[in-house]
Amino acid sequence: MKLEIDESRCKGCNLCTMVCPYRIYRQGNRPNRRGIYVPELDRPERCANCRLQELYGRRLCGICALICPDQAIRWVKEKPYEPMNVVIEY
Protein backbone atom coordinates (compact mmCIF):
# COMPACT_ATOMS: atom_id res chain seq x y z
CA MET A 1 0.00 0.00 0.00
CA LYS A 2 1.18 3.46 -0.80
CA LEU A 3 0.17 6.64 1.00
CA GLU A 4 -0.98 9.51 -1.18
CA ILE A 5 -2.37 13.02 -0.78
CA ASP A 6 -4.89 13.95 -3.46
CA GLU A 7 -3.71 17.40 -4.50
CA SER A 8 -7.03 18.23 -6.09
CA ARG A 9 -8.71 17.96 -2.68
CA CYS A 10 -6.12 19.03 -0.10
CA LYS A 11 -6.59 22.59 1.18
CA GLY A 12 -3.33 22.75 3.10
CA CYS A 13 -4.79 22.96 6.61
CA ASN A 14 -1.92 20.93 8.11
CA LEU A 15 -4.14 19.01 10.52
CA CYS A 16 -2.52 15.79 9.32
CA THR A 17 0.87 17.05 10.52
CA MET A 18 -0.49 17.07 14.09
CA VAL A 19 -1.63 13.50 14.42
CA CYS A 20 0.71 11.00 12.79
CA PRO A 21 2.71 9.11 15.42
CA TYR A 22 5.55 8.72 12.91
CA ARG A 23 5.47 12.38 11.87
CA ILE A 24 5.21 11.40 8.25
CA TYR A 25 3.47 14.64 7.26
CA ARG A 26 5.54 17.78 7.18
CA GLN A 27 4.27 21.24 6.48
CA GLY A 28 4.76 21.95 2.78
CA ASN A 29 6.79 24.92 1.65
CA ARG A 30 6.06 25.06 -2.06
CA PRO A 31 2.65 26.13 -3.39
CA ASN A 32 1.11 23.85 -5.99
CA ARG A 33 -0.73 24.95 -9.11
CA ARG A 34 -3.73 26.06 -7.05
CA GLY A 35 -1.57 28.00 -4.61
CA ILE A 36 -1.98 25.43 -1.85
CA TYR A 37 0.87 24.32 0.37
CA VAL A 38 0.27 20.58 0.34
CA PRO A 39 2.16 18.78 3.13
CA GLU A 40 5.18 16.73 2.18
CA LEU A 41 5.51 13.07 3.02
CA ASP A 42 8.60 12.05 4.92
CA ARG A 43 9.37 8.40 4.15
CA PRO A 44 5.68 7.36 3.91
CA GLU A 45 6.61 3.69 3.70
CA ARG A 46 6.92 3.81 7.51
CA CYS A 47 3.15 4.23 7.88
CA ALA A 48 1.62 1.36 9.85
CA ASN A 49 -1.19 1.00 7.37
CA CYS A 50 1.16 0.90 4.36
CA ARG A 51 3.15 -1.89 5.94
CA LEU A 52 0.48 -4.04 7.54
CA GLN A 53 -2.92 -3.50 5.97
CA GLU A 54 -2.61 -6.44 3.64
CA LEU A 55 -1.29 -8.72 6.35
CA TYR A 56 -4.16 -7.93 8.74
CA GLY A 57 -6.80 -7.49 6.06
CA ARG A 58 -8.19 -4.28 7.55
CA ARG A 59 -7.27 -0.65 7.89
CA LEU A 60 -4.81 0.06 10.67
CA CYS A 61 -4.32 3.43 12.35
CA GLY A 62 -5.78 5.64 9.62
CA ILE A 63 -6.02 8.61 12.00
CA CYS A 64 -4.65 10.98 9.37
CA ALA A 65 -7.34 10.04 6.87
CA LEU A 66 -10.02 10.31 9.55
CA ILE A 67 -8.96 13.78 10.64
CA CYS A 68 -8.33 15.15 7.14
CA PRO A 69 -11.38 17.39 6.64
CA ASP A 70 -11.05 17.19 2.88
CA GLN A 71 -10.93 13.43 2.39
CA ALA A 72 -7.60 13.94 0.61
CA ILE A 73 -5.55 11.14 2.16
CA ARG A 74 -5.72 7.66 0.74
CA TRP A 75 -3.84 4.48 0.18
CA VAL A 76 -3.34 3.10 -3.27
CA LYS A 77 -2.44 -0.42 -4.17
CA GLU A 78 1.08 -0.98 -5.33
CA LYS A 79 2.12 -3.54 -7.84
CA PRO A 80 3.13 -6.72 -6.07
CA TYR A 81 6.80 -7.05 -5.45
CA GLU A 82 8.52 -9.01 -8.19
CA PRO A 83 11.92 -10.46 -7.56
CA MET A 84 14.22 -9.41 -10.34
CA ASN A 85 16.89 -11.46 -11.88
CA VAL A 86 20.02 -9.47 -11.66
CA VAL A 87 22.49 -10.32 -14.32
CA ILE A 88 25.92 -10.12 -12.89
CA GLU A 89 28.61 -9.59 -15.39
CA TYR A 90 32.05 -10.70 -14.57
Add this chain to the structure above:
Amino acid sequence: MREDWLRNDRLPHIYCAGCGNGTIMNCVLEAVDKAGYERDNTVFLSGIGCSSRAPGYIETDSLHTTHGRALAFATGVKMAKPSLNVVVFTGDGDIAAIGGNHFIHACRRNIDLTVVCMNNHIYGMTGGQGSPTTPIGKTSTTTPYGAVEVPFDLVDLAVAAGANYVARWTSYHVTQLTEAVLNGLNTPGFSLIEVRCQCPTSYGRRNKFREPKDYMDFLRSHAVLKEKWERTAKPGEELPAESFLVGEFVRRARPVMGVADET
Protein backbone atom coordinates in the same frame (compact mmCIF):
# COMPACT_ATOMS: atom_id res chain seq x y z
CA MET B 1 -15.32 1.44 3.49
CA ARG B 2 -16.48 4.93 4.38
CA GLU B 3 -15.17 6.23 1.04
CA ASP B 4 -18.01 4.37 -0.66
CA TRP B 5 -20.53 6.68 1.04
CA LEU B 6 -19.09 9.87 -0.43
CA ARG B 7 -20.38 11.57 -3.54
CA ASN B 8 -17.02 11.94 -5.20
CA ASP B 9 -18.44 14.11 -7.96
CA ARG B 10 -19.30 16.74 -5.34
CA LEU B 11 -15.87 16.83 -3.72
CA PRO B 12 -13.89 18.86 -2.76
CA HIS B 13 -16.61 20.33 -0.56
CA ILE B 14 -17.16 24.04 0.07
CA TYR B 15 -15.85 24.03 3.64
CA CYS B 16 -12.97 26.37 4.39
CA ALA B 17 -9.46 24.95 4.82
CA GLY B 18 -9.25 23.16 8.17
CA CYS B 19 -12.97 23.34 8.96
CA GLY B 20 -13.92 20.71 11.54
CA ASN B 21 -17.12 19.78 9.75
CA GLY B 22 -15.24 17.66 7.20
CA THR B 23 -13.55 15.64 9.96
CA ILE B 24 -16.86 15.02 11.70
CA MET B 25 -18.40 13.86 8.44
CA ASN B 26 -15.57 11.30 8.11
CA CYS B 27 -16.19 9.99 11.62
CA VAL B 28 -19.94 9.70 11.15
CA LEU B 29 -19.52 7.85 7.87
CA GLU B 30 -16.97 5.55 9.48
CA ALA B 31 -19.46 4.77 12.26
CA VAL B 32 -22.38 4.30 9.87
CA ASP B 33 -20.25 1.91 7.84
CA LYS B 34 -19.14 0.02 10.96
CA ALA B 35 -22.76 -0.26 12.09
CA GLY B 36 -23.42 -2.17 8.87
CA TYR B 37 -26.03 0.24 7.54
CA GLU B 38 -27.02 -0.03 3.89
CA ARG B 39 -27.19 3.03 1.69
CA ASP B 40 -30.76 2.21 0.73
CA ASN B 41 -32.15 2.32 4.25
CA THR B 42 -30.17 5.24 5.66
CA VAL B 43 -31.33 8.85 5.48
CA PHE B 44 -29.26 11.90 6.39
CA LEU B 45 -31.05 15.09 7.36
CA SER B 46 -29.94 18.60 8.14
CA GLY B 47 -31.17 22.15 8.59
CA ILE B 48 -29.28 25.17 7.33
CA GLY B 49 -25.70 26.17 8.02
CA CYS B 50 -22.22 25.07 7.04
CA SER B 51 -22.61 21.94 9.16
CA SER B 52 -25.92 21.23 7.49
CA ARG B 53 -24.35 20.95 4.06
CA ALA B 54 -22.81 17.60 5.02
CA PRO B 55 -25.64 15.36 3.72
CA GLY B 56 -25.11 16.85 0.25
CA TYR B 57 -21.77 15.06 0.05
CA ILE B 58 -23.14 11.68 1.07
CA GLU B 59 -24.53 9.20 -1.38
CA THR B 60 -27.86 8.32 0.25
CA ASP B 61 -31.29 9.82 0.31
CA SER B 62 -31.16 13.05 2.25
CA LEU B 63 -33.23 16.06 3.25
CA HIS B 64 -31.66 19.52 3.45
CA THR B 65 -34.47 21.30 5.23
CA THR B 66 -35.12 24.77 6.65
CA HIS B 67 -33.11 26.42 9.41
CA GLY B 68 -33.67 24.70 12.76
CA ARG B 69 -36.30 22.29 11.47
CA ALA B 70 -34.19 19.24 10.72
CA LEU B 71 -35.52 17.43 13.79
CA ALA B 72 -39.12 18.10 12.83
CA PHE B 73 -38.52 16.63 9.38
CA ALA B 74 -36.55 13.75 10.89
CA THR B 75 -39.45 12.99 13.24
CA GLY B 76 -41.70 12.82 10.20
CA VAL B 77 -39.39 10.48 8.31
CA LYS B 78 -38.93 8.19 11.31
CA MET B 79 -42.62 8.01 12.22
CA ALA B 80 -43.65 7.36 8.62
CA LYS B 81 -41.10 4.61 8.12
CA PRO B 82 -39.48 3.42 11.34
CA SER B 83 -37.34 0.87 9.51
CA LEU B 84 -35.14 3.66 8.14
CA ASN B 85 -31.94 4.65 9.92
CA VAL B 86 -32.04 8.40 10.38
CA VAL B 87 -28.97 10.51 11.10
CA VAL B 88 -29.19 14.28 11.56
CA PHE B 89 -26.34 16.76 11.07
CA THR B 90 -26.88 20.08 12.74
CA GLY B 91 -25.03 23.18 13.92
CA ASP B 92 -25.14 24.90 17.27
CA GLY B 93 -27.24 27.75 15.90
CA ASP B 94 -29.47 25.30 14.13
CA ILE B 95 -30.21 23.12 17.15
CA ALA B 96 -29.93 25.53 20.09
CA ALA B 97 -31.19 28.84 18.75
CA ILE B 98 -33.89 28.65 16.10
CA GLY B 99 -34.43 24.92 16.59
CA GLY B 100 -34.24 24.86 20.38
CA ASN B 101 -37.82 23.83 20.91
CA HIS B 102 -37.70 21.04 18.35
CA PHE B 103 -34.57 19.82 20.09
CA ILE B 104 -35.98 19.51 23.62
CA HIS B 105 -39.19 17.94 22.40
CA ALA B 106 -37.40 15.43 20.21
CA CYS B 107 -35.41 14.48 23.33
CA ARG B 108 -38.59 14.30 25.40
CA ARG B 109 -40.32 12.08 22.84
CA ASN B 110 -37.13 10.08 22.60
CA ILE B 111 -37.51 9.49 18.89
CA ASP B 112 -35.04 7.00 17.49
CA LEU B 113 -32.66 9.46 15.80
CA THR B 114 -28.91 9.98 15.93
CA VAL B 115 -28.11 13.67 16.02
CA VAL B 116 -24.58 14.95 15.49
CA CYS B 117 -24.22 18.59 16.48
CA MET B 118 -21.16 20.31 15.06
CA ASN B 119 -20.69 22.95 17.72
CA ASN B 120 -18.36 25.68 16.48
CA HIS B 121 -19.77 28.27 18.92
CA ILE B 122 -20.82 30.57 16.12
CA TYR B 123 -23.11 31.07 13.13
CA GLY B 124 -20.48 30.07 10.60
CA MET B 125 -22.36 30.33 7.35
CA THR B 126 -23.72 33.84 7.86
CA GLY B 127 -20.35 35.31 8.79
CA GLY B 128 -19.78 34.72 12.48
CA GLN B 129 -22.65 36.02 14.61
CA GLY B 130 -22.80 34.88 18.22
CA SER B 131 -24.87 31.76 18.91
CA PRO B 132 -26.38 30.39 22.14
CA THR B 133 -23.15 28.44 22.69
CA THR B 134 -20.65 31.30 22.27
CA PRO B 135 -18.53 31.17 25.45
CA ILE B 136 -18.44 34.22 27.72
CA GLY B 137 -15.82 36.71 26.60
CA LYS B 138 -15.45 35.41 23.04
CA THR B 139 -15.67 37.78 20.12
CA SER B 140 -18.11 37.45 17.25
CA THR B 141 -19.66 40.00 14.90
CA THR B 142 -22.61 40.46 17.27
CA THR B 143 -20.47 40.41 20.43
CA PRO B 144 -17.62 42.75 19.45
CA TYR B 145 -16.65 43.38 23.10
CA GLY B 146 -16.92 39.72 24.08
CA ALA B 147 -20.04 37.66 24.74
CA VAL B 148 -21.73 38.38 28.07
CA GLU B 149 -24.53 35.82 28.06
CA VAL B 150 -24.19 32.45 29.72
CA PRO B 151 -24.05 29.80 26.96
CA PHE B 152 -26.18 26.69 26.71
CA ASP B 153 -24.67 23.36 27.61
CA LEU B 154 -26.15 21.12 24.92
CA VAL B 155 -25.29 17.94 26.78
CA ASP B 156 -27.03 19.02 29.99
CA LEU B 157 -30.00 20.13 27.94
CA ALA B 158 -30.35 16.77 26.21
CA VAL B 159 -29.87 14.80 29.43
CA ALA B 160 -32.49 16.89 31.24
CA ALA B 161 -34.94 16.64 28.34
CA GLY B 162 -34.71 12.84 28.30
CA ALA B 163 -32.45 11.65 25.48
CA ASN B 164 -31.34 8.02 25.70
CA TYR B 165 -27.72 8.53 24.66
CA VAL B 166 -25.68 11.70 25.12
CA ALA B 167 -21.96 12.16 24.51
CA ARG B 168 -19.55 14.97 23.83
CA TRP B 169 -16.27 14.83 21.93
CA THR B 170 -14.26 17.14 19.74
CA SER B 171 -12.99 17.10 16.18
CA TYR B 172 -9.57 16.22 17.60
CA HIS B 173 -10.78 12.99 19.25
CA VAL B 174 -11.59 11.20 16.03
CA THR B 175 -11.51 7.61 17.27
CA GLN B 176 -13.57 8.32 20.38
CA LEU B 177 -16.00 10.32 18.30
CA THR B 178 -16.45 7.46 15.84
CA GLU B 179 -17.05 5.11 18.77
CA ALA B 180 -19.61 7.49 20.29
CA VAL B 181 -21.52 7.88 17.03
CA LEU B 182 -21.56 4.10 16.69
CA ASN B 183 -22.97 3.80 20.21
CA GLY B 184 -25.53 6.44 19.34
CA LEU B 185 -26.60 4.55 16.23
CA ASN B 186 -26.95 1.35 18.23
CA THR B 187 -28.95 2.91 21.08
CA PRO B 188 -32.71 2.97 20.46
CA GLY B 189 -34.18 6.38 21.15
CA PHE B 190 -32.75 9.87 20.80
CA SER B 191 -28.95 10.10 20.67
CA LEU B 192 -27.10 13.39 20.77
CA ILE B 193 -23.39 13.57 20.04
CA GLU B 194 -22.11 17.09 20.55
CA VAL B 195 -18.83 17.69 18.73
CA ARG B 196 -16.86 20.80 19.60
CA CYS B 197 -15.06 21.83 16.44
CA GLN B 198 -13.07 24.58 14.82
CA CYS B 199 -14.40 27.23 12.49
CA PRO B 200 -11.16 28.96 11.56
CA THR B 201 -12.88 31.48 9.30
CA SER B 202 -15.63 32.92 11.45
CA TYR B 203 -14.60 32.03 15.00
CA GLY B 204 -10.87 31.31 15.04
CA ARG B 205 -9.88 34.45 13.20
CA ARG B 206 -11.57 36.66 15.79
CA ASN B 207 -10.46 34.73 18.85
CA LYS B 208 -6.73 34.27 18.44
CA PHE B 209 -7.01 30.85 16.81
CA ARG B 210 -5.84 31.93 13.40
CA GLU B 211 -4.71 28.52 12.13
CA PRO B 212 -6.90 25.41 12.29
CA LYS B 213 -4.10 23.79 14.30
CA ASP B 214 -4.35 26.46 17.00
CA TYR B 215 -7.92 25.52 17.80
CA MET B 216 -7.05 21.83 17.67
CA ASP B 217 -4.41 22.49 20.30
CA PHE B 218 -7.01 24.27 22.39
CA LEU B 219 -9.45 21.37 22.06
CA ARG B 220 -6.77 18.88 22.98
CA SER B 221 -5.60 20.77 26.04
CA HIS B 222 -9.02 21.84 27.35
CA ALA B 223 -11.01 18.63 26.90
CA VAL B 224 -11.19 16.85 30.26
CA LEU B 225 -12.16 13.19 30.26
CA LYS B 226 -15.38 12.85 32.24
CA GLU B 227 -14.45 9.51 33.77
CA LYS B 228 -11.07 10.76 34.90
CA TRP B 229 -12.49 13.98 36.29
CA GLU B 230 -15.06 12.12 38.34
CA ARG B 231 -12.36 9.90 39.79
CA THR B 232 -9.86 12.61 40.61
CA ALA B 233 -11.77 15.84 41.30
CA LYS B 234 -12.03 16.87 44.92
CA PRO B 235 -15.56 17.54 46.20
CA GLY B 236 -16.72 20.96 45.07
CA GLU B 237 -13.77 21.43 42.71
CA GLU B 238 -14.58 23.41 39.57
CA LEU B 239 -13.29 22.68 36.09
CA PRO B 240 -10.41 24.97 35.07
CA ALA B 241 -11.44 28.01 33.03
CA GLU B 242 -12.55 27.23 29.46
CA SER B 243 -12.18 23.47 30.04
CA PHE B 244 -15.07 21.17 29.33
CA LEU B 245 -15.87 17.53 29.95
CA VAL B 246 -15.81 14.99 27.15
CA GLY B 247 -17.09 11.44 27.22
CA GLU B 248 -20.35 9.58 27.52
CA PHE B 249 -22.86 11.35 29.74
CA VAL B 250 -25.90 9.14 29.57
CA ARG B 251 -26.88 5.78 28.19
CA ARG B 252 -30.27 4.62 29.34
CA ALA B 253 -33.43 2.91 28.17
CA ARG B 254 -36.34 5.31 28.60
CA PRO B 255 -39.45 4.53 26.51
CA VAL B 256 -38.83 5.38 22.86
CA MET B 257 -40.78 6.33 19.74
CA GLY B 258 -40.19 5.46 16.13
CA VAL B 259 -38.61 2.05 16.64
CA ALA B 260 -39.83 -0.46 14.06
CA ASP B 261 -41.53 -3.06 16.27
CA GLU B 262 -42.86 -0.82 19.05
CA THR B 263 -44.99 1.57 17.04
